[in-house]
Every structure is written in structure tokens, then in C-alpha cells.
Amino acid sequence: MSNAFNLWVGGAAGDGIASCGETFIKICARLGLHAYAYNSYQSVIRGGHVLFQTSVGPEKVWTQSDDCDILIALNQDTIDRESRDARKGVLFNADRFKLEDNSLRPGARSLGLPIFKLSPNPLMQNTVALGALMKLTGLPFETLANLLRETFKKKGEQIQEANVQVAKSGYDYAAQNFPDLGISIPTGSKRRLIMSGNQAYAVGALAAGCKFYSAYPMTPASSIMHYLAPKGPRYGMVFKQAEDEIAALNMAIGAGHAGVRAMTGTSGGGFSLMTEAVGLAAMIEAPVVIVEVQRGGPSTGLPTKTEQGDLFQVLGASQGEYPKIVIAPLTLEDAFYTTAEAFNLAEKYQCPVIILSDLLLSEHQETVDGLDLNVKIDRGVWAKPKENGDEFKRYLDTDTGVSPRAIPGQEGMAYVAGSDEHDEKGELISDVATDPHTRNKMMNKRMRKMEYAARDLKPPILEGPKDAELTLVGWGSSYNMMKRMMTAFNQNGQNRINILPLRTIWPFPWKEVSEVLYRSRKAMIMEANYTAQMARLIRQETGFFIPHRWLKYDGEPFYPGSTYQKIEEVLKA
């Protein structure tokens, strides 16, 4: 289905699987290749079974694959579990582990490395394997050597060269002892950037001028914090680790209210704690950006596994009705630009903007093209004190519902932002006397903002042939698999499937979605949850029932083989 080269690295947590896999994809990105990597891991610091799955190639690689060309097995468990999935060969420490020939696929090679002989330190087995891999794939050893030197720069020349030496011994051993496996990966000349989704969110925030990030640690959102905490003091962003997610969002609201671009990030559990404050931001019209990275639920659920089960939680967060914007990015580039856009939307419409991500989108790594950090910054409408001494109305009822904003410290515009219902000046109308007229006016004013926001958000775009036999609908990380499927099914100019990725979630683009779906010949939803939440939202907003469903809630991403099969079945049905 693809001409990509697939490397898997497996072992127990603590074996250095991710560093080995990440080194490989970084080498590929530097050599101008496209790369995609997904790390399947568990909520343990040591042990378990971790499998880092990479795909690289001269053309865009969209997803991980069902099997690999080469497996680097760092423990016996990986050999036993994964060897059958290696098409060309299995690299492993032959001094410690055993690979029976009958556990290999026909034609695949047992590529045992005498680690004790090749490395002074058996813990460096993954570096030996990487050296051997350079030989087997025909990729230049120097790229690996340079990367190792960079990685160990702080540890001094001796350590740097020791690592390069160990990698070289693996390379030389492979040259002398392993057959040519017929692997060739044509490299390019342009070095590519490689990053994770969470890094894309973090960089988007920096580019947009976010000056405050508060968060409480929670997988899979923590890596946003890990990127921003050290970058904050370099680029002028205040980072605050909060005592819980309730505090994290309330702090961000305080900062947003005081006039800085503020963001917080969490997963579904943390977002549950934040919900009351989401409504606060909407009521006092404070701009704030929230990144919600979904993981397997309910409750603690599957802490390190992907899911798209929080759609309704995010849409239904907080009591009452209030304006909010929800965007679920589709790709890493989209994650970056959505974040930058989210800050503009939050300030233009003075409401919470939720970026709904999922573990797979946030944690997988991929080469990205076309990131322009010089993003447009639009801070919305600001008030000036009136010269004639008239009282400032912070919540002025305007045509768009957006009221010119003032921030604490500005002369002549002191006001109180209240979570109770209030009038245009900000004075509470809830306590002393009921005031249905003002209540309606203020409710209408706030909700009116969404009519304008809806026009400001990108409409969904149907990709692929208009009259395809099947329209595949999905959101978030499913997009990459939908793209891969479209390429696979529409080879040789066939019109078999088109795809409708949904990025703007709220306000829901019901018109555009209706136009596509009511004209579709067959439609199937593809999402990572049990109850087809997006399909239900579509039905709620458009009345269109999507009959076919490809759902997954086992925590692992969609895989190409089974997805291909499902689509074939639906096409035949």
C-alpha cells in the first residue's frame, strides 16, 4: 500500500526505545525524508511493552503501518511478540536474547548482534543497533554520527566519541555479517522539521504571543508544559504550574482578563475540573485558550492511549448557555496554525476557545512543512476612556455582541467583571431585583458573538472526487488515516472515496456539512470512541444520519489494514 520504509523499535519502558526511534526519524528528516512515528506505551516508568513505530519515505507518509521492514528488539518479550511482523529482519542482542527461526516470517532474517563484543556497555545496545541499521538501509552513517555528537554535546568529547564508536562497530558488523536486504531509501536534499502535535501547539502559542501558560501535569498534555517551561524565560512567557486544573484555568482567566494572551492545557480528566471556569471566562468575557488532549476514558481510563471520547464533554462543559469556540486540528501544521488562530478568536470574541486534540495527534511525531512563525496577530476591539466623562460600559451591547475591552490599570475605565448576570456597566442584576429585560439583552449580546465567529471560522472542505462512491467523515488524528485511505482507494484515477474532515467543531458548520452529506452516495464515520459522538453531533445539527461506522476504542490508533478492509466491505455493501 505504500513505498515507505517501516522501522519498529520495541522493548520495556526504560530501555531507550523512544530515544532510539526518535534518533532514526530525526536522521531521516535531516536527509529530506518524510517521517511519521507513533509510540505505543503504557503508564509505567519501567517495564511493560513499548513499541515505537516509524514510517519514513521520499513521499508523504501519513500513518504508522501494520507491519515493519525491520524490527529492533531490545528485549526477549519484543522478539516473542513482534518478530512475525517484521518483513525483512529482526535486529537484537544475540548475547542475551534468542530468536527462533520459526518465529520469523518467510524470507525475514535473524540479525543478531554480539553486543558484548561490540560495545563496552551493554546498555548501549540500541546505539549498536542504530549503527547496524544505517548499513542495512543504506542511509549515511555520518548523519547518525553527527546526531549522536549533538545529543551528547553536554557530556563532553569522550562520551560523544564513545557513542559514535559504538554505533560504528554496529555498522561495521552489519557490513561484514549481514546480507543486503534490498532496502533503498532515496533521500532528498531539504532538511525537514520534525515535531509532535503538542510541540506544534506550544510553538503556535509562542508565535501568537501567548505570555502566560498555566497547567497541572496530566498525560498526554504534559509535553506542552515540558516544551514551554524552559522556553518561557527565553521568550517572555510566564509559566505557572498550578495546584490543580481548577487553578490552572482560573489563573489563565485571571491573566487573560489582565490583558495577556493566556493558555492552559490538560486532558479530559483535568478538563472535567476546569468546566466551571470555562463558563466564567464566557460570562466575564475574558479571552482564554484551552488545549484539551483526549485520552482513553472514562475516569483514569487508559492514561497513555488515544481516544476521541470527550467531544460531548467539551461541548457540554459548564452550566448554562454561553459562547465558546471549539476547533479540533487535523494535522501538525493545523495544530500550529489553529493555536495561533485560537488566540485571535479568543480576543476578537472575548470568549473561551477550546482546541480539542487527541493523544495520537498530540504525541505522534511527524515531519512538517510550511510552518511560518510570523503569524497574524489580531487583538480585537479595545475601549478608550470617554472624554466627556460618561461612564464606561464594559459590556456594551453592540451589533456584533463584542464590547470594546479595557484591562485593569487603564485610566478611567474601572469596572467589575461579574460571574453573576450583569448589565452593560457590569453591575449585577441578579441579587436585588429581577430584571428580565436586561437578562435577555445581555444573553442575546453574548450569544450574538457566535454568529460572527461562525463566519470567521474555516468551513470544512470535501477532499477528493466530488461524486465518490463513499464519503468518509472524521476528525482529529483520524484525518491522516483518511488521507492514506483516499490515496490507496483512488489509485489510477478511481472515484471510490472522498473525505470530509471536520476541524471547526463549534459553532458547528451545519450548512457546509449538510451540503456534502445529503449529496453523498454513501457515508461512513470514522472516529475513536464507542458511541460515534461526531456522527451524533452531525445528526443533531444537520439531521443527517451516517449509517456506516468505523469506531475504535481499544486505545490504539486506526491501522491501515483493518481500515482498508472495513472500507472495502462498506463499498461492497
Next chain:
Amino acid sequence: MSEVKQETTHLFCVPERTPLSEHKPLTPTDFKSDVKPDWCPSCGDFGVLTSLQKACSALGLQPKDILTVSGIGCSSNLPGFFKTYGMHTLHGRALPVATGAKLANPDLTVIITGGDGDGYGIGVGHFLHTVRRNLDLTYIVMDNQIYGLTTGQASATTEKGVKTKSTPEGVIETPVNPMALALVSGATFVARTFSGEPNHMAEVMAKAIQHKGFSLVDCFSPCVTYNKINTYTWFKQRVYKLEEKGHDPKNFSQAMTKAFEWGEHIPLGVFYENTEVPTYEDLDPTIQRFGPAVKQRLGLTEKEQAEILEGFL
């Protein structure tokens, strides 16, 4: 309303704190808003409000440089009656909101007001963490030992044995000791006052606002409707002023001893003050290098953009 469309990176008007030399002399009346307090007649919160207005005018603070943040409860309505920038937030969450605002603009004088239910009940987790951070915040708690707005349930400071709507046979939990809790959490200014002593209250508040670091002012603010035990008379018969008894506010263990004094004699005044501890803002690396976040230019320079992207090559 004049509007300014902001396409660029800067606010049209960056909030600048008025320098002390340019302060207009103000009276407590200048801190009165147009909204009349909706508290019950003779509620202790009136005394707190007027004392706060007195303290701010005595210190020469300008209303625009003050942000008053409250939670929810009778006493949390205070920002509406106090002419400064204000925020009336969520039940128990005033401290994190205030923390975010202070970190965004450390030039603001940030005062948090609320009740015992807000601060020592639902928000006690934030209380402890905000205290230990030592941001330059002033926290005024109107402690009436009851939930007033919800019509009289036991609060975290209701004494054992007291019968309320939610404890018809008497409270069986040990009350929170806010003074001791603040002290062990690392508070650098801990004081207590009483609405029946408005001048003393204003003096203590002024000291608290001037203190560089987190200051707690626990105010006995009797609920005349739902707390028939801890009344003005009850307090008047018991309270005494620490400063009149030679108390040394620098002495932590003495402060701790005083924090546990309750019953026939209840101390008022500054229990503890430590001026040696740097504030959170003074230690935060970003604020130290860049100053108030609210004044910074948005967006990255070309050099910064290149540097960030280089990290992904």
C-alpha cells in the same frame, strides 16, 4: 463609545501604574462605587468595606491601579461596592484568578476579598498553595463562621457543637484554624481584625497592603442573621489587641501560640510579619527578565523564529 481596532501587536494604551508623586489625594469616598451594598443592615461586611476604603485612601493608592478579586458569597459582593477594577469570580476560585492577574501584571495592587466558606471551605486548597507561593497579594477574609448567602449552614470555621441548618445536632468536626494554617503554609503576613474595631481594621489592612508578599487579614465580620452565637457582643467581650500586649510579630512560635488562643481571650492585630522572604514575582525568571507580561510586544523576532525552528531540525 470610541473604538480602537487592534491589528498590531500592542495595546493602544499599556496600563502604567501612576507614580507615587503623581497620586491625586483621595478620600475613602473616592473608593465608593455607585452600587449600594446589599448586605443585611449591620452586617460585619460594612465595616470591612469602609475600613478597606479608608486604608486605600490613606495609602494614596489610585483606584485604577487596584484589582479587587472575589469569589462567591455575601462578602464576595464587595468588589461591586468598591470603586477599583474588580472581578467577581467563582466560589472558592478567587485566589487562582488573582494569581493569574498578578503574574500577568505585577504592577497591579491585587486585593482578594471573600468569606470563610469561600476561602477556608471550598477554596482551602488554593488558599494553602497561594500562601506558600508568597505572591504580593492581600487576602481579606470576612469570617463569620457560617454560610450566610445559602441561609445558614455550617462553615469550615463554625465551632464544634454549634447547631446550624446543616448540623441540627451540632457540628462534630474540628474547625479550620486559618491563622495557624496560614502560618504553617509559609505566610509572610498574618493578621486578624474585627468589624467592631473599624479604625484598627483600617490600620491592619493598610499594613497588609503595604507588606511585600502574601498577607492574610482574617476579619471577624459577624453575620447578624444566621450566626446568633459569634455576635458583636460576643467578640467585644473577648478580643484584645496584640500590639498592646507587647507581642513580637517577628517571632514565629509566639505567633503560632497566639493562633491557638481562643475562648475567653481572642487576639487581634498582626500575629506575624516576615519581610525577609522574596516574593514569587521577584523570583520568577520570566518576570525578572522581561518585566510585566502585559507590557510586552507580541510575536517573535526573525531571530527567535529561526532559533525555535532550529530546535526541530
